[in-house]
Amino acid sequence: xxxxxxxxxxxxxxxxSYVHSGFRAVAAYLxxxxxxxxxxxxxxxxxxxxxxxxxxxxxxxxxxHGRWSKTLVAACLRTYRQHLPTLALYPDAERCLKRFGAxxxxxxxxxxKEVQARKVAAMSVPTHVRxxxxxxxxxxxxxxxxxxxxxxxxxxxGVLPTQVIYVGDNPRKDFVGIKPLGFxxxxxxxxxxxxxxxxxxxxxxxxxxTLDELTEEMVAELLAS
Ligand SMILES: [Mg+2]
Numbered sequence: 001x002x003x004x005x006x007x008x009x010x011x012x013x014x015x016x017s018y019v020h021s022g023f024r025a026v027a028a029y030l031x032x033x034x035x036x037x038x039x040x041x042x043x044x045x046x047x048x049x050x051x052x053x054x055x056x057x058x059x060x061x062x063x064x065h066g067r068w069s070k071t072l073v074a075a076c077l078r079t080y081r082q083h084l085p086t087l088a089l090y091p092d093a094e095r096c097l098k099r100f101g102a103x104x105x106x107x108x109x110x111x112x113k114e115v116q117a118r119k120v121a122a123m124s125v126p127t128h129v130r131x132x133x134x135x136x137x138x139x140x141x142x143x144x145x146x147x148x149x150x151x152x153x154x155x156x157x158g159v160l161p162t163q164v165i166y167v168g169d170n171p172r173k174d175f176v177g178i179k180p181l182g183f184x185x186x187x188x189x190x191x192x193x194x195x196x197x198x199x200x201x202x203x204x205x206x207x208x209x210t211l212d213e214l215t216e217e218m219v220a221e222l223l224a225s
Contacts, residue, residue, distance in 0.1 A: 001103065001104060001157075001159075001163075002103065002159075002163050002164070002165065002219060002223055003103070003104045003105075003106065003153060003157050003159055003163060003164045003165070004100055004103055004104070004105050004106070004164075004165050004167070004219070005105070005106040005107070005108055005150070005153060005164060005165065005166045005167070006093075006105070006106070006107050006108075006129075006166075006167050006168075007107075007108060007109060007166070007167065007168035007169060007170070007174060008107055008109035008116065008119060008120065008125075008132075009109065009111070009119075009169075009191070010169045010170075010188075010190055010191025010192065010193075011093070011167060011168055011169050011188055011190075011191075012089055012090060012093040012097075012107075012123070012125070013087055013088065013089050013090055013093065013119075013123060014090065014190075014191070015191060015192075017087055017088070018085050018087060018119060019049060019054060020042075020046055021083065021085040021086050021087060022079075022080040022081075022083055022085065023042050023045040023046060023049070023057070023080075024038070024042045025079055025080060025083030026041075026042075026045070026058065026076045026079050026080050026083075027039070027041035027042035027045065029075070029076070029079045030061065030062075030076070033067065033072075034061075034065045034067060036065070041061060044061055044064070045057050045058075045061055048060050048061070058072075058073050058076035058077065058080075059073055061076075062076070081112065081114070081115055082114075083118075084118060084122065085118060085119060085122045086122065087119060087122045087123050088123065089123050090210075090211070092210040092211040092212045093211050095211070095212060096211035096212070096214055097128040097129075101128070104130055104157055105128060105129045105130060106129050106130055106131055106132070106133065106153050107120065107125055107129045107131075107132040107133065108133045108135065108144070108149055108150065108153075108166070109132070109133070109134060109135065110135050110136065110143040110144055110173075111134075111136065112136065113134045113136035113137050116134045116136070117132075117134060120132045120134075130156075131156075133149040133152070133153070135148070135149055143173075144168075144170075144173040144174055144177060145173045145174075145175075145176045145177025145178070146177055147177050147178045147181055147183075150164065150166070150178050150181075150183060151181075160182065161178070161181045161182035161183045162182040162183075162184065162223065163223065164183050164184065165183070165184045165185070165186060165219060165222060165223070166178060166183055166184070166185050166186070167185075167186045167187075167188060167211070167214065168185070168186075168187065168188070168204075169187065169188050169189075169190060169191045169193055169194070170191075170193050171187060171193060171196055171198035171202045171203055171204070172193070172196070172198075172202065174187070174204070175187065175202060175203065175204045176201050176202045179201070179205075184205055184222045184223060184225075185204035185205050185206075186204055186205065186206045186207075186208060186214065186222070187203070187204035187206070187207045187208070188207075188208055188209070188210070188211065189207055189208070189209050190209070205222060205225065206218065206222060
């Protein structure tokens with residue numbers, strides 16, 4: 001039986017919703033310290049992220065209130081990474097996981113392993129997939145584009161790479177490592193990379209705008225190609 005594998009961030013849920021969930025946790029932590037309402041602090045962080053990205057958000061909020069220190073920035077970062085996020089799957093992701101509910105489904109995601117594990121748990125991903133592979137658990141060098149965990153999936157299911165489809169959003173790393181081995185790939189055009197033009201090696205076999213486009217017909221066609 002063919003195997004469907006999904007990326008997590010910006011494929012199954014909007015990654016920015018995790019960032020905002022983390023900001024709310026940090027705002028709650030800083031609120032008594034800065035004597036400001038948490039909603040106001042969180043709104044400031046959301047605005048700062050939208051304007052300049054997430055790199056300096058905690059430095060900025062502390063500086064604005066005259067409380068910047070290395071220790072407090074580190075405490076914010078820890079609060080952010082350790083918070084239990086409130087997240088929801090994209091509605092089309094929810095429908096897709098249900099539609100292919102009888103198939104062998106897997107998840108493959110890079111990133112901080114505890115953070116990714118909390119995201120996976122928050123969205124009940126384990127109820128949908130046979131296993132969620134957090135590449136970080138196998139060493140940093142096993143992050144995408146390294147094909148290691150994809151090979152583990154083949155072994156576990158007793159299938160060839162040509163029977164496995166990976167759905168991801170990031171043409172920089174999601175497809176380039178596994179395509180030469182025969183894995184089939186589908187790129188979902190959303191998130192930060194939606195508008196990135198990729199060369200032939202980095203581009204997926206198919207491009208879709210929502211997971212509703214991933215049908216049994218499309219899968220059959222992809223596997224036959
Ligand atoms: Mg992604």
